[in-house]
Structures are given as C-alpha cells and as structure tokens.
Amino acid sequence: MELTKTDKVLKDNIISLRKKYKVNQVTLAHELGVGRDAIIKLENGTRRLSINELLKLSDFFKVPITDLIGVSKITERRKYATPIETDLARMIMLATTYHDIPISSKDRERFWGYLDGYFANKY
Template sequence: MNDQELLARKIVNIRESNNMSQLELAKKANIERTALNKIEKGTRKVSSDELKRIALALHQSTDSLLNISNANPSSSANFSDADLDKMLDNAHSYDGKPMTDHDREIIKSYLKGYFQGKE
C-alpha cells in the first residue's frame, strides 16, 4: 500500500470513528464532497492546504495523518482501552467539568490514532 492509500484509509477511519459522514467532513474542511470522495478512495492526491483543513476538521495534526513522527521508535507507547480509560478517569475538561462519554470517546480515538502513527 502506498502513502496516498495509507492516508486515504486513515482519513476514512478517523472520520468514521467520529461518526462523521463524508459530507460533514467535506463541509467542515471546506472541500467539495466529490474531491473528498476521491481523496478517501486514494484516486486523487490531496494538496497541502486540503490536508491541513481535513486535519483541523478531524482534530488531528497533519503529522498524525501522514504518520510522521520525530519520536524515537523505541519510545513508542501502546495503550489499551483500559489504560486510556484510567488516564481519562482522572482528567477533566478545560472548564473543570467532568468529561462526557462522547468527549471521552473523541479523546480516546485521537490518542489511538496518535500512538498508531508512532508504531
């Protein structure tokens, strides 16, 4: 699988894990839905500007979408759902209120995507 196909798969996986339709992502990223469809199929290259807008809409970094890491591979971390739940049990949202289940799932999804890119 080439880099373009890997990026396409990652965008789809993150979008779907956030229960977001292709149309919703296209609107949030200000990209034509047909263009996003081709990007997700791996049949069209994504411009750097589009990648940035997709990353922002998915609450990801462009580095994580591209699986770029400056970290030492030996320091990569693998966290199970149980590990992430333990971390989130002690966390609060920015305004000090406990996180909702929805917030927890979004954060877990982000962390999983982040650490998968470091493997």
C-alpha cells in the same frame, strides 16, 4: 495515479477518523471546502489533498499532520530522533515532487538510506 505509502496511510486515516467520529462525507467535504465527490476520490485513492486541505483536516479532527500522514511512525523507528530529524522527516513525507518530477515512497526510502549512510561515516 499510483498511490504512495503516505497516500495509503492518509486515505486509511481519513476513512478511519470519519467513521470514529461519525462524520459523513458531505460534512467533511464542507469542512474542507470541497465537494462530496472530492472526498469519495480521496477515499478511493484517486485524488490527493492539497496542503491547505491537509491543514483543515488536521484542525477539524484535532490530529497532528504527522499522525495523519504516518510520519510519527517513521520517527518512532529512529530511537534518537532529534527535532531536526523529525522536521526533516516531515518535509520528506510531505514532498510530492522535485523539479516537477514525482517523488515515490520508494524514492523517500532511498533518500533516508542515503542520509543514514552519509552521516554514519561522518559521525
């Protein structure tokens, strides 16, 4: 499995939060409703979180999903980000496939470039 930029950010954030709050893998696994081996795979980058697991992780650590996956860093780059742009950024960063075709971080950057170019000429 090839890790996207979002996968790497999420993986690093899971490890960081676990250490910061002194939560072991067994406890986190219990909170997410998975086995310890699933947490090990998450932290090694060989497993992805489901949306439900991501929501549970966000609730458990009291951290917004956007911070967990690094969307807030992307929207910070956009000085005049509107609520719609922020929502769009979240959707793009959470998308993993389109018609069963995997979406890479490079695809996401290209998409943003396309949108920026399209709207730059329109407005």
